[in-house]
Amino acid sequence: MTTFQHIQVPAEGQKITVNADMSLNVPDQPIIPFIEGDGVGRDITPVMIKVVNAAVAKAYGGQRKIQWMEVFAGEKATRIYGPDVWLPDETLQAVRDYVVSIKGPLTTPVGGGIRSLNVALRQELDLYVCLRPVQYFKGVPSPLKEPEKTNMVIFRENSEDIYAGIEFPAESEKAKKLIAFLQNELGATKIRFPNTSGIGIKPVSREGTERLIRKAIQYAIDHNKPSVTIVHKGNIMKYTEGSFRDWAYALAQKEFGAELIDGGPWCKFANPNTGKEIIIKDSIADAFLQQILLRPAEYSVVATLNLNGDYISDALAAQVGGIGIAPGANMSDSVACFEATHGTAPKYAGKDYVNPGSEILSAEMMLRHMGWKEAADLILTSLEKAIGSKKVTYDFARLMDGATQVSCSGFGQVMIDQM
Ligand SMILES: NC(=O)C1=CN([C@@H]2O[C@H](COP(=O)(O)OP(=O)(O)OC[C@H]3O[C@@H](n4cnc5c(N)ncnc54)[C@H](OP(=O)(O)O)[C@@H]3O)[C@@H](O)[C@H]2O)C=CC1
Numbered sequence: 239m240t241t242f243q244h245i246q247v248p249a250e251g252q253k254i255t256v257n258a259d260m261s262l263n264v265p266d267q268p269i270i271p272f273i274e275g276d277g278v279g280r281d282i283t284p285v286m287i288k289v290v291n292a293a294v295a296k297a298y299g300g301q302r303k304i305q306w307m308e309v310f311a312g313e314k315a316t317r318i319y320g321p322d323v324w325l326p327d328e329t330l331q332a333v334r335d336y337v338v339s340i341k342g343p344l345t346t347p348v349g350g351g352i353r354s355l356n357v358a359l360r361q362e363l364d365l366y367v368c369l370r371p372v373q374y375f376k377g378v379p380s381p382l383k384e385p386e387k388t389n390m391v392i393f394r395e396n397s398e399d400i401y402a403g404i405e406f407p408a409e410s411e412k413a414k415k416l417i418a419f420l421q422n423e424l425g426a427t428k429i430r431f432p433n434t435s436g437i438g439i440k441p442v443s444r445e446g447t448e449r450l451i452r453k454a455i456q457y458a459i460d461h462n463k464p465s466v467t468i469v470h471k472g473n474i475m476k477y478t479e480g481s482f483r484d485w486a487y488a489l490a491q492k493e494f495g496a497e498l499i500d501g502g503p504w505c506k507f508a509n510p511n512t513g514k515e516i517i518i519k520d521s522i523a524d525a526f527l528q529q530i531l532l533r534p535a536e537y538s539v540v541a542t543l544n545l546n547g548d549y550i551s552d553a554l555a556a557q558v559g560g561i562g563i564a565p566g567a568n569m570s571d572s573v574a575c576f577e578a579t580h581g582t583a584p585k586y587a588g589k590d591y592v593n594p595g596s597e598i599l600s601a602e603m604m605l606r607h608m609g610w611k612e613a614a615d616l617i618l619t620s621l622e623k624a625i626g627s628k629k630v631t632y633d634f635a636r637l638m639d640g641a642t643q644v645s646c647s648g649f650g651q652v653m654i655d656q657m
């Protein structure tokens with residue numbers, strides 16, 4: 239058994255393992271690492287665990303049980319491991335070795351300070367897909383007239399782009415060197431204020447694009463979806479976002495046999511499982527952001543770059559009721575770490591106030607990923623019933639007629655009472 243410095247491995251339970259074909263072996267008592275998270279992480283993570291335990295107990299009558307194993311990151315890690323240890327090596331090792339994990343949000347300061355621990359975790363473990371389903375739950379208050387028409391699944395590239403954090407502060411030696419190189423060696427004449435510019439680098443590769451698009455198209459096949467939309471700003475950023483689009487179309491043709499529609503670039507192929515047509519199309523990001531509000535029913539699977547995916551996730555979440563119920567997963571071919579779309583919402587930290595729904599729905603995705611469908615279904619139905627009962631947290635209560643506002647833990651209890 240692995241020994242850790244500060245992580246306590248539960249006395250009972252086993253690791254989930256991965257087969258050669260990437261399917262999972264899930265024991266009846268899997269050990270699941272969790273990161274509590276900063277800010278509201280301390281409110282929502284215990285509620286998520288309580289709701290998941292209740293759903294698993296109800297679904298399997300004691301036959302199955304999750305053995306939770308706390309691993310540390312963010313502010314809590316600095317209290318345990320020392321002031322500069324934000325993401326301990328043993329946390330990365332546990333998330334990798336135990337295959338399936340879940341995390342609360344982690345703070346990233348604006349401007350200076352540490353770089354994002356969330357991004358570091360994704361990069362270190364090469365969790366290259368950020369999967370964020372966006373669906374409407376009946377009764378949730380939404381700014382749209384027909385929120386049920388928003389039903390999309392975002393495949394956000396999670397390892398590249400301007401998000402990779404390769405940047406140099408204005409007036410630093412490195413920025414000066416890089417600007418001089420760009421001007422003198424590469425003929426870049428368009429840096430408007432070279433003496434006071436910070437510089438960021440935006441790597442976007444064919445390999446990174448292809449592995450993301452492969453997953454998005456396979457998802458559309460497996461879930462019988464009508465289309466995959468590639469979202470990019472390739473008219474302006476031609477060799478990063480534009481190439482993303484071109485590589486995506488090329489992959490659809492090369493690996494899935496897609497054929498051009500009316501000379502392209504849109505293309506289509508028949509779903510090998512159902513025979514139904516899957517259309518591969520693209521949309522420029524600014525236009526896409528208005529299309530999803532005005533014509534959401536025309537979009538299904540969305541494949542996009544890292545930064546676009548970040549913006550689109552929150553925008554789409556708002557359409558179906560907000561980031562209080564927006565779940566997600568960071569995935570490689572073998573490892574998956576589930577997490578809410580929202581951040582640490584610091585003004586609400588420790589107040590037992592916010593909606594735990596995003597992390598609970600992330601756990602629902604986790605249970606489904608493990609093949610524990612019955613427990614996952616119970617979570618969905620109890621969430622729907624809880625919303626139907628109008629006992630909801632502040633974010634929904636402030637927009638819902640006749641609602642009773644409950645706390646974060648109170649909402650978890652309402653869900654458990656509905657199981
Ligand atoms: N994966 C991660 O760990 C992420 C981390 N972050 C980090 O989080 C920190 C704070 O970021 P910030 O920009 O404030 O964004 P947040 O997502 O933390 O919060 C923005 C607003 O969203 C609403 N909100 C967030 N969570 C909930 C919830 N559970 N229930 C109901 N409403 C919610 C609140 O709206 P209202 O004010 O209307 O009540 C809140 O003020 C930053 O350091 C950022 O880097 C951000 C995103 C993801």
Ligand SMILES: O=C(O)CCC(=O)C(=O)O
Pocket residue numbers: 344345346354355356357548551579581
């Ligand atoms: O890492 C962070 O602090 C922010 C990340 C984020 O907003 C996201 O992944 O959606």
Ligand SMILES: [Mg+2]
Pocket residue numbers: 548549551552579
């Ligand atoms: Mg975000």
